[in-house]
Amino acid sequence: MRTRIPNLSQNLCRTLLSPVEGQADMKTFATIFLTMNTLLGAFSTAAQAGDARQIALHVNYIAARAFSGSLAVPPVPRIGDNPIERICMTAALYHEARGEPLTGQLAVARVILNRARSSAYPDSVCGVVYQNAHWKNRCQFSFACDGRSDYPRNARSFRALDALSSAIFDSRLTDRLVASDPREIKAGNFDQITHYHTTAVSPSWGRKIGRIGQIGAHIFYRSERVARSL
Numbered sequence: 432m433r434t435r436i437p438n439l440s441q442n443l444c445r446t447l448l449s450p451v452e453g454q455a456d457m458k459t460f461a462t463i464f465l466t467m468n469t470l471l472g473a474f475s476t477a478a479q480a481g482d483a484r485q486i487a488l489h490v491n492y493i494a495a496r497a498f499s500g501s502l503a504v505p506p507v508p509r510i511g512d513n514p515i516e517r518i519c520m521t522a523a524l525y526h527e528a529r530g531e532p533l534t535g536q537l538a539v540a541r542v543i544l545n546r547a548r549s550s551a552y553p554d555s556v557c558g559v560v561y562q563n564a565h566w567k568n569r570c571q572f573s574f575a576c577d578g579r580s581d582y583p584r585n586a587r588s589f590r591a592l593d594a595l596s597s598a599i600f601d602s603r604l605t606d607r608l609v610a611s612d613p614r615e616i617k618a619g620n621f622d623q624i625t626h627y628h629t630t631a632v633s634p635s636w637g638r639k640i641g642r643i644g645q646i647g648a649h650i651f652y653r654s655e656r657v658a659r660s661l
Contacts (some may be wrong), residue, residue, distance in 0.1 A: 526574035
């Protein structure tokens with residue numbers, strides 16, 4: 432039988448983070464809540480609730496670090512060692528690229544990882560994925576701010592993409608994740624992709640940065656400004 436795990440409310444999150452509540456802002460809270468909704472929505476049985484609670488602790492560490500650099504909390508593991516990073520990557524791949532070929536999914540992951548390494552963006556996968564998520568339809572990854580439920584209804588696809596995320600992190604592919612298509616893409620250029628959009632839209636920023644190539648329904652770009660800090 433499916434057991435639903437309640438989403439954390441704003442009041443509960445404030446209680447969990449009460450030592451630094453005075454320094455918190457709603458932008459940070461919104462990012463935490465959306466992350467928690469995705470994380471807890473990924474767990475469907477009572478047996479997995481313990482894992483969900485453990486991941487919630489990592490969320491609190493990240494939030495506390497964001498609120499106060501001097502707060503004495505355990506250090507947040509870097510990319511590749513932290514389970515919350517994997518889940519945030521899985522959520523992004525599921526909502527942004529689950530219908531794409533493997534190379535396209537890897538390319539989306541590459542964009543996220545490149546941004547997490549750039550000084551122009553937050554320094555974690557979760558921070559990148561949920562950046563500006565409190566602005567409806569104005570965030571970096573549309574699923575995070577479109578007002579729709581982020582619950583993964585296609586369990587099979589979610590499990591497959593979670594396995595892909597695990598492979599990316601566990602194999603330490605985060606240092607070099609190349610999606611190559613001999614018809615158009617040069618791997619050396621693709622290492623530094625920083626942006627993408629679907630073929631259904633034509634954003635103005637696409638004319639201001641370098642187009643690298645297309646995989647499936649996504650067109651990928653490289654921003655010189657962002658790439659310089661990789």
